[in-house]
Amino acid sequence: MCGITGWIAYDQDLTAPTALPVLEAMTRTMECRGPDAGGVWRDTHAALGHRRLAVIDIEGGRQPMLAEDEHDGRTRLALTYSGEVYNYRELRAELRSLGHTFRTDSDTEVVLRAYLAWGDSFTERLNGMYAFALWDPRTEELLLVRDRMGIKPLxxxxxxxxxxxxSEPKAILAHPAVRPAVDLEGMAELLAFTKTPGHAVYRGMRELRPGHTLRLGRAGSIVRPYWRLESYEHTDDTPATVRHVRELLEDIVGRQLVADVPLCTLLSGGLDSSAITALAAKGLGEAGRGPVRSFSVDFTGHTEHFRPDRLRPTPDGPYAHALAEHVGSDHRDIVLDTADLMDPAHRAAVITARDLPYAGFGDGDVSLLLLFRAIRARSTVALSGESADEVFGGYRWFHDPAAVAADTFPWSADDVADSFSGAGSGSRLALLAPGLLTKLDLPGYQRARYHEALAEVPHLPGETGHQKRMREISHLHLTRFVQMLLDRKDRASMATGLEVRVPFCDHRLVTYVFNTPWAMKTFDGREKSLLRAAVRDLLPASVADRVKSPYPSTQDPRYATALRAGLRDVMADPDAPVRPLLDHDAVREALADGAGDSFRAATEAVLGLDMWLRSHGTALEL
Structure with a gap:
């Protein structure tokens, strides 16, 4: 996994000495994503930068990588590439049969040669997570490509x-021509708890949509889709569907176990991560590469003093340990305390990693970064259970009739803040000034984005009723909600130089399960019926039957106390950039004795906004 950046300028000579320091500054911002090596390459109108996290072909995969003419030695193509193509071995064999020769064993060179062989259609052949840029000096054209599910940012x-x-906004913001500014629409996108495909919050900046390419030439640019979710009739019965899900999962996990560096799994003890860990243990064992390493996050005293609530009925620890023992994994718990979560350096690291506030996920953002930092000391690649809830229908609002029927994103109809900041944590917006909220019109913004998303759903002819609505709900999650989680995981992991792979985002599995009727997805009367049935034989019964519990959040009362102290410090600073955005009466209520956790999510949001505005020098043009 790596970090990429680049600069195309048709009216400038980028080989000039003055251009090099700018390109190097842009490339340096990607060191977190690629701590092992770096490189730059320049042509008259193109400058490419790369930072490398070496995972496959440690010595041979250096970048930017060039394809040169066999006769005159001129550069035919230059590539700066981030990601993994999991079917690169099959593609390399096919390319060799077409006469291509290879100097390395890397998947990077396979991507380079695939474009030379098949042109734009090469994207249809790639299976993986990736974001990359190809520059053709002959035509002076740039091609940007992002993977189908948007696992890797661009x-x-x-x-x-x-x-x-x-790969991240920080690379673009390092260019002297770009000023970090956020207007009303950007602020609405930031606070509405949605992720609009293509939106980047910063004014003038865009994110390439998943499954899309951007081709740039002197005449302008064209953005095109090369993949999107499609609907078709599902003809397999339930037993055949369960078997096919299992076959797909075994193939997917097997492909994603390929690495020339230490590899592990993220294990919470829930169905999703347990399935991935069990399949990884099976695959590594059969290849003589076991045991699998696994890691869990916990908080000091959390398991011993756990208090169940409607969201988290059970702590993760006992279930993670049960699965680890069952599959014989080499398991470690990463235990954090409140001081870790409130350390200003750790919270600043989250802001730096994300280029945005951590307003949506509370202490989960900090704990995730610290978990990945600890894992990186022992492994370079980790397999995650992320996205199973979106694929198989695991969230509670999938099964809440009111949320399903609501004319909005179902996670907005539900009190989603509790999922990340703990039960009773309140609204994330509770401390913002009423005038600001009126100006932003978040309900209107969210409504517009919801209806845009709904218009993209590919319905089957004649599809009606509950099945039609559940196809819509699934599509909303696979194109919107999952993007928030994938972005969060990518930034936290790459900030520590850890590559996290997400097997449940394989497009073959996503497409197959998306087209499975909702009644079949819940055939046993529970969430994620297909996944549970497909892997039950690999899991202890306690784990297979466990009720879903979201990513853990600390229950330590000292955390809320520390948040209030942070809020007091902000309010004591007359120059705090977040102050003009706040409802000062609500802040006084939040700071009063007895406020408890009711303003926890809002306080996390305020502290994140303040730190972001300070660290990035962001201009709010509201």
Whole structure:
């Protein structure tokens, strides 16, 4: 996994000495994503930067990578690439049969050669997670490509004579022509708890949509889809569907176990991560590479003093340990305390990693970063159970008639803040000034984005009633909600130099399950029936039958106390940039004795906004 960046300028000579420091500054911002090596390459109108996290072909996969003419040695194609193509071995064999020769064993060179062989249609052959840029010096054209599900990020910023791009906004913001500014629409996107495909919050910046390409030439740019979710009739019965899900999962996990560096799994003890860990243990064992390593996050005293609530009826620890013992994994718990979660350096690291506030996920953002940092000391690649809830229908609002029927995103109809900040944590917006909320019109913004998303759903002819609505609900999750979680996981992991793979995002599995009737997805009367049936034989009964529990949140009362102390510090600073955005009466209520956890989510949001505004120098043009 890596970090990429680049600069195309048709009216400038980017081989000039003055361009190099700018390209190097942009590339340096990606060091977190690629701590192992770096490189830059320049042509007259193109400058490409790369930072590498070496995972496959440690010595041979250096970038930017060039394809050169066999006769005159001129560069035919330059590539800066981030990601993994899991079917690269099959593609390399096919390309060799077509006469291509390879200097390395890397998947990077396979992508380079695939484009030379098949042109734009090469994207249809790739299975993996990736974001990359190809520059053709002969035609002076740039091609940007992002994977089908948007696992790997890719941002761009059009300029008067070209484009800037990077794996993260920080690479683009490092260019002197770009000023970090957020207008009303950007602020609404930030606070509405949705992720609109293509939106990047910063004014003038865009994110390439999943499954899309952008081709840039002197005449302008064209953005095109090469993949999107499609609907078709599902003809398999339930037993055949369960068997096919299992076959797909075994193939997917098997492909994603390929690495030339230490590999592990993220294990919570829930169905999703347990399935991935069990399949990884099976695959590694059969290959003589076991045991699998696994890691869990916990908080000091959390398991011993756990208090069940409507969201989290059970702690993760006992279930993670049961699964680890069952499959014989080499397991470690990463235990964090309140001081870790409130450490200003850790919270600042989250802001730096995300280029945005951590307003949506509370202490979960900090704990995730610290978990990945600890794992990176022992492994370079981790397999995650992320996205199973979106694929198989695991969230509670999938099964809440009111949320399903609501004329909005179902996670907005539900009190989703509790899922991340703990039960009773209140609204994330409770401390913002009423005037600001009126100006932003978040309900209107969310309503518009919801109806845009609904218009994209590919319905089957004649599909009606509950099945039609559940197809819509699934599509909303697979194109919107999952993007928030994938972005969060990518930024937290890559900030520590850890590559996280997400087997449940394989497009073959996503498409197959998307087209499975909802009644079949819940055939045993529970959430994620298909997944549970497909892997039950690999799991202890306690784990297979466990009721879903979201990513853990600390229950330590000292955390809420520490949040209030942070809020007091902000209010004591007359120059705090977040102060003009706040409802000062509500802040006084939040700081009063007895406020408890009721303003926890809102306080996390305020502290995140304040730190972001300070650290990024962001101009709010509201």
């Amino acid at each position: 941002y761009y910023h059009p300029t008067p004579d070209g484009i800037l791009f990077g």
